[in-house]
Amino acid sequence: MARHSGGTGTEHLTVEREGATLILTLNRPEAKNALSLAMLVGLYDAWLAADADDTVRSVVITGSGGSFCAGMDLKALAAGGGMAGEHYRDRMKADPDLHWKAMLRHHRPRKPVVAAVEGYCVAGGTEILQGTDIRVAGRGATFGLFEVRRGLFPIGGSTVRLPRQIPRTHALEMLLTGRPYTADEAERIGLVGRVVPDGAALDTALGIAERINACGPLAVEAVKAAVYETAEMTEAEGLAAELERGRPIFETADAKEGALAFAEKRDPVYRRA
Known part of the structure; x- marks a missing residue:
């Protein structure tokens, strides 16, 4: 099925359309798709666009360059530079809740959302994942909530959502140790539903979306x-x-x-x- 541009997106969020599926690609590969203002604004706009367009029946979210999302850009924060994309600051000021809606903490899309994960899906990446409905991972993917290792708190919803999505003992181990999890571990504890060969996550997710699109x-x-x-x-x-x-x-x-x-x-x- 042919793929074409599905919207404007931003420099860090690509929006494409394949049939009735909107494909959102986190596009900051040089930083393992660490969050930026441009990415958050693009995601927020894309979720609203998908909800408003009745010809969109599903959404697939993935990342470019072999990673899903590495969460906050700690190097930039440590350097005192803040999040990349300061020219989007006016959008954030206009809606102080925009970043939480973008990360699916304060917004639940009307359409099913399928995550296609390759590489790093850690910290904020794992938090975005918890807002998706169906999750596919390449075997080499890495998951985890590393915040406590940096003296931080996973404030994107993980202390509430994770124990509701996987057994509490696994949720607390992930939250309190900050250790990385392999894709096979993530599947075993129920964080993801399928593990596929590396490089196949997006095609598998699109196949699931196509099945959804065929339904009422x-x-x-x-x-x-x-x-x-x-x-x-x-x-x-x-x-x-x-x-x-x-x-x-x-x-x-x-x-x-x-x-x-x-x-x-x-x-x-x-x-x-």
Whole structure:
């Protein structure tokens, strides 16, 4: 499937479109895609664009140059230079919460987000990962929350999210030791869902996204919303909320199209209606 530009992006965030999938590439390879203001602004704008465009059915996030994201640029911070991309400072001042939305701490995209990880996915990279829905990693990928080793706190949401996503003993070991984790370890503890040969993470993620894109978009978005909104409910509350989300889907034209296409032995044509 042909790939083409999917939006403006920034110098540190490339936005492309492949079919119904928006591909976001963290693009600062000389710094292992360490966070910059340009990257954060690009991510924030891209999440909003994906939510607003009904022709986008999924998002894949990845990194360039063989790494996903190495988190904060500690060398720049140590040198007193702050984050790269000061010409975006006005955007940050206009919305002081922008960086947290960009990193998926204070924003949950409406569309499914698939992460394709190669190389370093540490500190802020592992924190962004926790805001994604489906995660694929190359076998040589490295994960971890290194903040305590530098006397820092993983304030991107990890002390809250990680123990809810993986067993608490594994979450606390990752948080309190600051040690690196291999892709195989990350899969074993449930941080990622698939480990594939190095260099294959993006193609695998795009394949997953294509399967999602073939499904009814209203159903997909309702299912994702139900999973997250019921996560902290009691079982009774969750089941009631699931019915509220799920019942209206059966009345849609897409639901009727899905059944008709099955009966006629053809691919469904969904219209978000």
